Amino acid sequence: MRQGSCWTQCWRRIRLMASMPGRERSGGLPGATIPHQLRRAIAAHKAKPRRTCTGACGSAAIELSSPNDEAPMGPKLVDYLTYEPEESGILWIRFNRPDRLNALVGTAEENGTVSKVGEYMRAGDDDPDIRVIVLTGVGRAFCAGADLRSRPSPDVTGPNFPGNRGPHEGPDAAREHFFHGLTKLHRDISLIRKPTIAMINGPAVGAGMDMALHCDIRMGCEKTRFVAYHNAGQIIENGGSYYLPKMVGLGRALEFAYTGELDAERAHAWGLLNHLVPSEQLEEATRALCQRIIGIPPLVQWVGKRVMRAALDSTLETTMVLTSNAGGILQSSEDAQEARRAFAEKRRPVFKGR
Numbered sequence: 001m002r003q004g005s006c007w008t009q010c011w012r013r014i015r016l017m018a019s020m021p022g023r024e025r026s027g028g029l030p031g032a033t034i035p036h037q038l039r040r041a042i043a044a045h046k047a048k049p050r051r052t053c054t055g056a057c058g059s060a061a062i063e064l065s066s067p068n069d070e071a072p073m074g075p076k077l078v079d080y081l082t083y084e085p086e087e088s089g090i091l092w093i094r095f096n097r098p099d100r101l102n103a104l105v106g107t108a109e110e111n112g113t114v115s116k117v118g119e120y121m122r123a124g125d126d127d128p129d130i131r132v133i134v135l136t137g138v139g140r141a142f143c144a145g146a147d148l149r150s151r152p153s154p155d156v157t158g159p160n161f162p163g164n165r166g167p168h169e170g171p172d173a174a175r176e177h178f179f180h181g182l183t184k185l186h187r188d189i190s191l192i193r194k195p196t197i198a199m200i201n202g203p204a205v206g207a208g209m210d211m212a213l214h215c216d217i218r219m220g221c222e223k224t225r226f227v228a229y230h231n232a233g234q235i236i237e238n239g240g241s242y243y244l245p246k247m248v249g250l251g252r253a254l255e256f257a258y259t260g261e262l263d264a265e266r267a268h269a270w271g272l273l274n275h276l277v278p279s280e281q282l283e284e285a286t287r288a289l290c291q292r293i294i295g296i297p298p299l300v301q302w303v304g305k306r307v308m309r310a311a312l313d314s315t316l317e318t319t320m321v322l323t324s325n326a327g328g329i330l331q332s333s334e335d336a337q338e339a340r341r342a343f344a345e346k347r348r349p350v351f352k353g354r
Contacts, residue, residue, distance in 0.1 A: 081093065081094070081095060088294070089129065089130060089131035089290075091130045093124075098137075101140070102208070104207055131195075133192065135199070136200070142198070142208055143207070145205035145227075146207060186210055186211065186239050189211060195216050196214075197286060198219070203225045207237075209227065209228065213240055219273070219274065219286050225261065226256070227261050228240070228257065235257070241257075300335070333354060339351075
């Protein structure tokens with residue numbers, strides 16, 4: 001069972017409550033009460049064995065559930081993508097083909113770069129010592145997208161992988177293959193429970209751009225550049241056409257779709273980059289943001305992320321129901337009680353992730 005699966009069940013209950021009429025409290029919103037099944041799920045989550053991890057720089061200690069007493073198993077490592085967990089609670093995932101501007105390797109289900117990014121992130125999501133995940137690139141690029149100039153070895157091309165598309169297959173087969181292949185792999189990034197940051201240290205091209213858009217936060221520098229799929233004769237795929245209009249507005253998203261390129265200054269002005277700093281300060285600024293994230297109760301972040309992502313496709317009333325239900329759950333959590341005690345006692349809180 002994945003760590004936090006009880007909270008996945010809780011989230012499903014919250015979503016179900018939002019669609020159930022007749023449950024009201026003083027606010028007049030349907031679905032605002034917490035059913036006994038949800039309370040049982042919370043109690044089961046609290047009863048799980050715990051491990052404690054303490055962030056660096058005096059950050060709050062975090063105690064999270066673990067499926068067993070042993071350290072969680074990490075991902076199967078590859079040389080073109082590094083997996084670097086730190087005692088600080090930060091996991092660094094780095095594209096590692098600097099000689100090819102970190103272009104993607106293959107499309108095999110097990111060995112393709114996009115698939116491995118999802119695998120690495122899920123491993124970080126399962127690790128109780130990890131609080132935030134940073135995706136970035138080695139060298140002068142973030143990720144140059146598909147490698148159009150080299151032929152990868154058969155073990156990473158995956159001839160039977162559904163994401164592969166041949167130039168001679170019909171549009172129906174291509175659509176079916178693509179939806180069940182690479183599109184699903186990109187979407188896996190958005191399903192990670194913990195905070196994710198794309199530290200975009202250079203060009204983010206095609207699929208590299210889309211992976212950055214699936215992350216929660218984007219950090220950039222003067223070398224950051226977004227480039228669409230135009231050189232490959234394709235529209236913006238893999239979630240980019242979903243996120244861009246919501247992040248920057250329809251007019252700006254269409255301007256980018258028509259021109260295919262966006263520099264760092266405009267990306268920041270449009271809201272695509274959360275922060276724009278000089279390149280020599282990019283990692284320092286990213287670490288500082290990570291430390292701020294680590295100091296916040298993890299349950300607040302996980303539930304808040306779920307609610308806000310659900311709100312992208314929801315109405316105001318449904319979103320208010322979700323926040324009301326989630327607030328009721330968090331109010332009785334141990335982290336919320338600890339936060340109130342620490343504030344009253346003027347000390348640093350010790351959060352337990354429950």
